[in-house]
Amino acid sequence: MVLTHDVLVIGAGLAGMRAALEARRKGVDVAVLSKVHPVRSHSTQAQGGINAALGEDDSWEKHSFDTVKGSDFLGDQDSIEIFCKEAPGDIIELEHMGTVFGREEDGRIAQRPFGGAAFPRTCYVADITGQVLLHVLHEQILQAGVRVYEEWFATSLIVEDGVCRGALAMEIRSGQLQAFSAKVVIMATGGLGRVYEPSTNSLISTGDGQALAYRAGAALMDTEFVQYHPTALRNGILMTEGARGEGGYLLNSKGERFMEKYAPKMIELASRDVVSRAEQTEIDEGRGVNGFILLDLRHLGREKILERLPQIHELAMDIAGVDSIEEPIPIRPSMHYFMGGIKTDVDGATLLPGLYASGECACVTVHGANRLGGNSLLETVVFGRRSGAAAAEYAGGVPAGNVSEALVSQEGDRIKAVLDRSDSGDSVARIRMEMGETMNRYVGMFRNEEGLNTAVAKIAELKERYKRVGVHDRSRVFNTSLLFHLELGNMLDLAEAMAFAPLHRKESRGAQFRVDYPQRDDEEWLKHVLVRYTPEGPSLDYSPVTITRWQPERRVY
Ligand SMILES: Cc1cc2nc3c(=O)[nH]c(=O)nc-3n(C[C@H](O)[C@H](O)[C@H](O)COP(=O)(O)OP(=O)(O)OC[C@H]3O[C@@H](n4cnc5c(N)ncnc54)[C@H](O)[C@@H]3O)c2cc1C
Numbered sequence: 001m002v003l004t005h006d007v008l009v010i011g012a013g014l015a016g017m018r019a020a021l022e023a024r025r026k027g028v029d030v031a032v033l034s035k036v037h038p039v040r041s042h043s044t045q046a047q048g049g050i051n052a053a054l055g056e057d058d059s060w061e062k063h064s065f066d067t068v069k070g071s072d073f074l075g076d077q078d079s080i081e082i083f084c085k086e087a088p089g090d091i092i093e094l095e096h097m098g099t100v101f102g103r104e105e106d107g108r109i110a111q112r113p114f115g116g117a118a119f120p121r122t123c124y125v126a127d128i129t130g131q132v133l134l135h136v137l138h139e140q141i142l143q144a145g146v147r148v149y150e151e152w153f154a155t156s157l158i159v160e161d162g163v164c165r166g167a168l169a170m171e172i173r174s175g176q177l178q179a180f181s182a183k184v185v186i187m188a189t190g191g192l193g194r195v196y197e198p199s200t201n202s203l204i205s206t207g208d209g210q211a212l213a214y215r216a217g218a219a220l221m222d223t224e225f226v227q228y229h230p231t232a233l234r235n236g237i238l239m240t241e242g243a244r245g246e247g248g249y250l251l252n253s254k255g256e257r258f259m260e261k262y263a264p265k266m267i268e269l270a271s272r273d274v275v276s277r278a279e280q281t282e283i284d285e286g287r288g289v290n291g292f293i294l295l296d297l298r299h300l301g302r303e304k305i306l307e308r309l310p311q312i313h314e315l316a317m318d319i320a321g322v323d324s325i326e327e328p329i330p331i332r333p334s335m336h337y338f339m340g341g342i343k344t345d346v347d348g349a350t351l352l353p354g355l356y357a358s359g360e361c362a363c364v365t366v367h368g369a370n371r372l373g374g375n376s377l378l379e380t381v382v383f384g385r386r387s388g389a390a391a392a393e394y395a396g397g398v399p400a401g402n403v404s405e406a407l408v409s410q411e412g413d414r415i416k417a418v419l420d421r422s423d424s425g426d427s428v429a430r431i432r433m434e435m436g437e438t439m440n441r442y443v444g445m446f447r448n449e450e451g452l453n454t455a456v457a458k459i460a461e462l463k464e465r466y467k468r469v470g471v472h473d474r475s476r477v478f479n480t481s482l483l484f485h486l487e488l489g490n491m492l493d494l495a496e497a498m499a500f501a502p503l504h505r506k507e508s509r510g511a512q513f514r515v516d517y518p519q520r521d522d523e524e525w526l527k528h529v530l531v532r533y534t535p536e537g538p539s540l541d542y543s544p545v546t547i548t549r550w551q552p553e554r555r556v557y
Contacts, residue, residue, distance in 0.1 A: 001517065002403050005031040005147065006395040007388075008182035010154045010167060012038035012211060013534050014130070014380035015359025016188030017137040022388030023186075024144045028395050031147040033154060033169055033180070035204065035483070041382065042190050042202045046130025047311060048242035049122035050166035050381075051374035052087035053107060058119045060084040068374060070116040070271050071368025072520065072529070073552040074222070074545055080366045081548060083382055088380045089325060091123055100125055112245040112308075114373045116271030116557070117226065120245075122374040127311045130377060134191065152178075153483055154208065155411055157185065158356065158403055164354035165401045168411045175476030177412050181403035183395040186387055187213055187342060187350075187357040196335035196444075197436025197490045198236035202231055209361040209384040212491035213342045214497070218350040218540070219530040223361040224502040224512045225339035227371055228445050230275040231295050233320050234336030239295055239312050239331055241373040245267040246308050250279065251328060252287040262424075263557040270557035271371045273511045280445055283332065292330035293320050316440050335440060337369040339511065340498075343530060343543075348387025354398075358387040365528070366485050370512020375526035380403060418485055421470030428469055428484050431462050435488075435495055443499050444515065448516045455499040463492050497531045497538045498501040505529060522552050
């Protein structure tokens, strides 16, 4: 039997649930499918907050300029204007839905300073903002009557005559494959942090949606731009930017606030690409502390730390064994966020008819070459809402799909072949670790041609090994080995595209620092790189950057 819905949303993080809610409000039949229970999506880990120009002295224009500058002038300014103009309305709506934002004494929503922002405009719920928002939206979609398929894993998109008509998915509990027919699919599968090792991302952030869309014919854009967050513990666990927003310092081994050298005006609150590179430079030049930088919160005092940063205090204690009230926390940059993704317009439409995308898996692009903290949660709600509305409208104009059940058996054969494979002596975990370490080393904060070529060759080798590797668990029920296998296939395709595109962008901009081309080159490179899938490997194309009112200028903090 084929399951049929008007709108099928893949992913139940903030973007997926916000899109589903909006589509449902337009009166169409909506289902959400997620590989984990909705409130376990990575959005739950967002700590520091969500941006909007709410303050009397702030404005959407100021928020836009900070975002454009943060993006190193690669963000599309028409998208950024919409993004920043609509932000306050979305925050107030989240508040009305029940989000218990932090407050000022007089009752207004409190806002903390964040990196790269000239104004304190990050709304927060202590340091558990994402968790609270996710629970609020989960309640909303249940109340609105959205059908939720939880613990279902989407394995591929269904494309007929160049139009997306649904998806194939596996119910994890039973291992059963199922065809979903939909008038429109919204991809909202989040980030791909686990292509890197280490990463601040959850183990489930494996870029499945980007890979499915890429293979189905949608283009990926800005894949050169990967954000390293300046403050992560050894294993990648994040210490929110809110810690610096509340006044935390970064110190080197000499006890210096070294950021004064790199960003005299904004110091620790320069944008993330700038701070991460500065930290790594200090470490590489011998002014680190056993390979780390120190995040010092002591001067904030016990009361403020426990009120505003309780989770940071607890994580530092549990994971690094450090009491942040008494001692500085050893941190270092870690892979955090993917600015690139499935290319969409401002309503979420991709280049594949019938497929929309929103949230971290999409690329609108408001973040350009570097995202500002607090702008990603905002992207999930603004563009989640817009894509839900646009997809519902699209669904109203197309006839019901008629997907063939035969597709299920073809996909079943592909999966059976993995289960039947004999032991190649290799393992999914080994290939995944080698991929992650290769990407971190050669496609990380500092890049050069030789390293990028090494990465391309290594990913090609890993893709060959992947074709032969099987799984030890051959059962059907809750087979997580099989899921890891499928996720690795997705990540390898993305790793290939992500190592390939930066080779071509011969300049440094935002998060991409080419040691061999250290300057930004607006003459040649004020454009987006698009990557398309072909069986022979990625193929490149370009698209212009939309500039409305902010001409590129030198970027200093
Ligand atoms: C530790 C951390 C802290 C952060 N803090 C902040 C912050 O303070 N402010 C900010 O603005 N941003 C922050 N970010 C970034 C921000 O949280 C994310 O970009 C955003 O939450 C992504 O939301 P999403 O809805 O796009 O995806 P996610 O929340 O990642 O959800 C993805 C969904 O897709 C589903 N899915 C994936 N693959 C499949 C598949 N194959 N089949 C079925 N379902 C699938 C998952 O089950 C999940 O429901 C942080 C990120 C991290 C990692």
